[in-house]
Every structure is written in structure tokens, then in C-alpha cells.
Amino acid sequence: MRFLFKTSYEQDLRLAKHGGHLFWYGLLGLALVVAPWVAPEYWLAQLTFVLIYAIVGLGLMLLAGFTGLFSLGHAAFLGVGAYTQAVLTGMGWPFALSLACAAGLSAAVGVVVGLPALRVKGIYLGMATLSFGFIVEEVFARWESVTGGNSGKHLVPPEIWGFKFESTESFYFLCLVIALVSTLAILNLLRSPTGRAFVAIRDSEISAQSMGIHLARYKTLSFSLSAALAGIGGALYAHKLQFISPDQFNILQSIDLLLMIVIGGLGSVHGAFLGAIFLISMPQLISLGKDWLPASIGQAPGLQAVVYGAVLILFVLFEPMGLYGRWLKVRTWLQLFPFYRKGLFKRQKAFQKSDRLK
């Protein structure tokens, strides 16, 4: 068990609270940097996808996990980013500028989608964002002069100052840097007044308002930041696949994204990364398992959807805090060994809460 001796308020503002954090995150960083020389190319490509999904996950985590607004149409923002990037780089714009435009356009669309969030919440907001997702997918398919319609659109590899990120390794590093910057931005946000306002809205809108938080402004802000990160993720996703079509940004993608952060652990930055690892590694595990299962099950279409659904149900029932929650328990068990109590993480019932003012 570690006891921190605190001597200044600045100590609580640091990202790395103690030497252990520095050591382990340093080790993780080192592993990520040397990965291209160690891991086979296929695994490096998968790792790149983990980073891309983690960027999108960070955005959705900010929205759903920290502001309490669920979006069932997040793939639409991914798509807006991807198509913006495809169109702009296709016109010969530099990579960085197109990426900024992809993020900016997604954010602008996010503001528009955020408007119903000012009036509706919960399941109704889910329905509003869901239908928005369908509309955007349809636009991608029909607006053929720009998006290429259902036949899709090809992308050129990203290029910065004459350097082409063509190889798996170089593109991996590009994604790593962007993922790192996004993570730092989110961590900074969460330890500053803006992030606290988001958390306040999540936990009690009525008292957030009476603390002087402008609900409409912060909800819209959360939507636009979330959409911007999804747009950046979408742009990288498009470059990675080098080909995009409307069906990559459909309802299934949206559900995958939501599944990712719920399984990763709502309300934790780690959760976005753990969820992304889960989302990318699960299909691999399923295809490995296929050979062991009887053909009638193993070769059945929709096996992946069934497994995803089952895993989600199990998590909601037994580990609502997701993979990160599970990790916290394991870590506490190790720290307290042998004094871990079973009820240590038991969620306490909230005392009578007034529903009248909601």
C-alpha cells in the first residue's frame, strides 16, 4: 500500500502522482516506441487501429462518460472526418491542414447534433443521435459528386513536408503522436474548470446550473469536442484503410464505438484505450476460436455479434465499471494483499434524490 505524503497543492495537479506512475507509463511509452522493430507488421497494423479507435473512444468517453450524454450516432462524426480528409487530401491539400479541417467540420456538425441535447436526454437523445447517424450515412451514399457514393473513395497516403507516411511503421508513429496529444488534451481538460463543469452536468444538472454552469454552452462544447476527436480518428481511419465507403459508418460502427467505451469502463480515460484493445483483439480471438468450435457454430454468420452482445451483457451485469474497474479491483487486491475485502467496491445506494426538479 502506497501512502502519498502531500506537501503542496501543485502535487495534486500533476498528471503523474508518484514515481510508480512515471515508471510504468514510461515503460509503456518505451514499448510503444520500440514496437515497430519488435512486433510483426500485421500486429503493428492492429496496434495502429487500437490507437485510432482510442482517439475516437476518448471523444466518446468525454461525451458519454464525463458529460453523461449518450450518442448512438457517433460513427457519423467518424464518417464526416473521414470524407473531409479524403476530399481535401484528394484536392492536394496538406495533411495537417486537412486534418484540422476534418476535426473542425466534425465539431461544427457536433454542435448541430448537440442542439437537441439541450432539450432531451437519456433514451430520447439516443434516438435523436441514432436518426442523425442514419441521415449522415444516407448523405454519404447519395452525394456522389463529392463522396463517390456507394462505390467508395480512395485516399492518398498522408504527406507532411514531403515525407510520405506510406509504410506501416511511419503511419503507426503518426497515429501514436496524435493519440498521445489527444490523451494529454483530455487529461488536461479533466483537471481544469471545463472538465469539472462536464462532470457536474453528468451528476446533477440542477445543481450544476445553480453553481453557475451554463448548461447549453457546456453540453454543446462537449458534443463538439467529442465530434472533433471522432473526426480526427475518422481521418486517420480513412488513411489507414486507404478506401472508404458509406457502410463503414453505419449503425453497427456506432454501436461498436459505444460498446468500446462501456466495456472499457465509463468515466475513465484508461477505459477508452482498454475498450479499443478489446474491440480490435476480439475479432482475432473469435477467429482463433472458430477452429475449435463445431462447424455449425464456428462457421455460422453473426457469431461475432453474438459474442459481442454476450460480453456486453456480462459486463453490465457483473462489472459495470468495465475493464478499467476490473483492473482497479485487481490492483487493490494486490496492494492490500491479504486484506482485500469482498465488498470494498460495492456501490452504495444513493440517498433519496429528488426527481421533482429534473
Added chain:
Amino acid sequence: MTGTASPMTDDILLSAQNLSVRFGGVLAVNNVGFEVRRGEVFTLIGPNGAGKTTVFNLISRIYTPTTGTIHYAGPDGMLSLTDQPPHKVAGLGIARTFQNIELFEHASVLHNLLIGRHTRRETGLWADLLFTRRVRDAEVRAREKAEEIIDFLDLQHYRDTLVAGLPYGVRKVVELARALCTEPRLLLLDEPSSGLNVEETDDMAFWIQDIQHELGITVLMVEHDMSLVSKVSDRVLAMNQGEVVAMGTPREVQSHPGVIEAYLGTIDDVSNLRRPAGSAPARMAR
């Protein structure tokens, strides 16, 4: 209307005139008017459903009055509170607590208090994203203020505990602390003693007196516990069924026939239960 209604004297902090609220067919508050003076503890009492909390929600702009005006002496002079959007109220120096505790459950006590500093935030989104030196310094200043309040209300022990795991009595104090963190000029306390035991209620009484005398904050509260009311209040307003019944010192209001009637019913309701004069129990006579 607003010109004639605005009060003349300087020691008035809040003045409500002819307030009425109608929810559908229910007249929750009917033509209520009162004035809160600077530095006093002003209490609203009344039986359940009298409209006390509705008056609170009018002042914190959760509801808009059907008729009537609320004037408040803000930092920049007298203004009409009913023209302000709800999120501006805290910035004008009006903080409140809730009857059924509305804390940020999944955040630590310290985090809750820091959210109370929101109206004093000095930095914008971009500075926050980069966590610049300015944000860092502002955070330390916010923390210093929060620690002052923690010291004031003896919450040191709970600083890093999640609110979700705190006992009811402590939550009540945390909510008070969060309101104080906004550095209010007017503090609205909605039943500060509800759900507290006798000791906790005594502590609450001391704190309200300290808030009034040491911090110089005007307190407007709704309260049922008459011993607490008479201990801390300078003036009391009694309401019943949305209307003002009596106003004055705690002693005056408590002995006002209209108040007794509101709480206990009319004299006719109990007169036939009385013993006839002269037939006192034998035990007493002896």
C-alpha cells in the same frame, strides 16, 4: 412597475413583491412579498406544501413567477432577478443548497467544492486544454479557497472521499461547503437540518451563526425545526397554502394566532376536546 417597486433603502439585499406562481390549476405561491436585509438570517416557515421551496426556486430562477418581481442588490447595484438567466444567478452572489441534497455523486468532496468555484474561473477552453501556467496558478488559488472552507466546516477528514460513500449528515455539510465556495452574498438554505440528528442540528446552528457573523453572509432559509429557527433567525416569515401568514421576530411569529392555526387547526377543531372548567383532575387539585 419595476420603477415603483424597487426599494428605497440601502440595507435591503433582496426584495420580492407580489410574487405568484401558478402550476396549471394550482396556485403554489399567491401574492407573497418580503424583504431580506443585509446581514440577517431570514427564515421561511410553514406546513408542508406552503410554497416555501417554490419561493426558493423562484429566487434561484428554476421557476419564473407568473406575476410579481424580485429585486436583488447585485455587485453592480439593484437589478431585477427575474430578468436573469438561471446560470447567472450564482455569479451574482446567490448560492443555494437543496432539500434532498444535489451533490456531484461520483466526484470527491474536494472536487465538489472546486466546482463551486466555477463562477470565479479565470481561464478559457484553450488554456484548459494546454493546462498552461495560468490555469495551474488559478487551480492552486481555487484550491486555497476550497481549503479555507474545508477548515471552516471541519471537512478535512473527508477531503478525498467520494460523495457517493458519505453518510447523510456529512453530505449536508458538503453541500453547504460547496455553496460557500462560490463566495455568496446571499445564501439560500433549503431545510438545512432535515435528516440530521440532534447533535448535527446543533452544529448546523453554530455554522449558520458563524456564516452570518464571521463571513458576513446574508442567509435566507427554509426550516421546520423551530428550536433551530428561533436560535439563529433574526426575522421569520410564516407561509401557509402559498400565502403570507405572519412576519416578525421568531417569538412574534410563533405566538401569532394565524400561525398556530396553520399548524394546529382552528380553536373550534379542538374546543370540544377540552374539559369543562372546574373539572380539573383530582390529582392536580391535591
